[in-house]
Amino acid sequence: MTGRTKTMLAALALAAGIAALVLVPLLLNRYGLYILSMWAIMSIAAIGLNLTLGYAGQVSLAQGAFVGIGAYAAAIITTQGWPLVAALVVAVALCFVIGWLLGYPALRVQHHYLAFVTLAFSTLAYLVFRNEEWLTKGIYGITGVPRPTLFGWPLAAPLRFYYFCLAALGIVFAGAWWLVRSPWGRAFMALRENPMRAMSLGVDTRRYTLMAFAIGSSLGGVAGVLYAPLVEFIDPTPFTLGLSLNLLMMVIVGGSGFLFGPLLGALISVLLPEWLRFSEGLYLIVYALFVMILLAWSPTGILGIVDRYLARRRARAASAARSAAMPEALP
């Protein structure tokens, strides 16, 4: 298969995927649209975590907290009559700064030690959501979070809001695609694979580590800004450590370090409970078994399986090409 054919096939697959995401929801009811909107929002948060963890190799158990910060920013600001775009600016700036600061421990500790530091932040954020009633209204939560209007076009209807979330996902995905293909993406991967060597080649590992945390956290904030008007009511319960772990699972199950990994992981995490509804209380057991078997078989997630298959095919093709060329090389 030539490079051009491969590009054509990839473009066709992408077009088919986009068409399905646009057309299939026309057939769905309100609840189906809610689930798909949730998938788009969780995908955005997982794309952020994938940049921090999958590309830059920095473990974070705080992504759920950033979704919470974004959600509270949106709830507080939009219920005061400000537009959602103002909340977006505040949430992104806030999450960027906090993410940057959270990156400092990563300059000293790594792996599970870093996971514990971010876990502590996650707990701290939850306590602020629950206890700082003057700001967050504590356990009573903030009700009546309005859905936005876009250039005077109300997005209150589930289908319209879904398209809004899908467009946001498209923009975030395109941004992530551009970032990982830029020199920054290469530096992030160097940071993940061998920080000491990266530093000896002039890569300022300190700045890139902080930037990876800040950008990934900002995307968590973006997801939160969309989450608040989707559910229309915000309280601390969804933003416990469980959400961070779930987002981590989405990245790992889909394929950490693959662009499409978070989308796939979020799809499984959001849709699997719906598919397994018939099993009632057994859902979590089935999900846990699925994850355990998957990670034992392929620690690089579902897309890791595809990547390995393609690598084997390429190696076989290269070997066949070498064998075919051998007789001509002989005298």
Add this chain to the structure above:
Amino acid sequence: MKTVLEVENLGKHFGGITAVDGVSFQVREGEILGIIGPNGCGKSTLFNCVLGQLQPSQGEVRLDGRVVTGMRPCDLNRLGVSRTFQLLQVFPQLTVRENLILAGQEHQGSMTRRLFGRRDAGLTEAAERMIAFFKLGHLAGEKAGGLSYGQQKLLDAAMAFMAGPRLVLLDEPAGGVNLTMLALLKERLQAINAEQGATFVVIEHNMDFVMSLCTRVLVLAEGRVLAEGTPDEVRANPKVIEAYLGH
């Protein structure tokens, strides 16, 4: 000849253990200095102290007369100092070409300009030239992790030269490399030294490699300088024969 690197009374202690003990030497522009000595004599620790990977306990490092003691490796690299490590240090998930582009990209403008600039930071042609120079042409699109050990060693060395450094410190470049690859590596290093005037400091145990490549050799033993001179002088030095080379 101008002095590029000056190391003065450099020392490194790990608790009660002294790995490097008051080492002083100079590296002149365009020369290839070899550093030899038995295992555990402090060669790699010396490199790590000079290059900012470790903070020295004492002493001073000067680059072109400027004190750079304890400077971060990435800042030193931007001043034109490059290195390879004793163990292989390529990026296995990146292709050979991407490894080389990465090795040069941080020298292309500011961080912001790199973000909004060209995807390859304008380095594809330079990477292709380096690939051809180190005879890795057929492997340009392969992931570095899939290369043989010798090929990875060549790539490792090629990465150190990607940003056109003035001073390169090579830590055991010949370790584990077969004779064909070794001859190629030596030839390439000599060519870079002759054509670009790059200065090298080479740590190596392979005596044939060191003695035929280096213009001057420094011998370390127990963290101190035991001898210094041309390859012939060092080979004939009784103290070196006693401590390292043997009879």
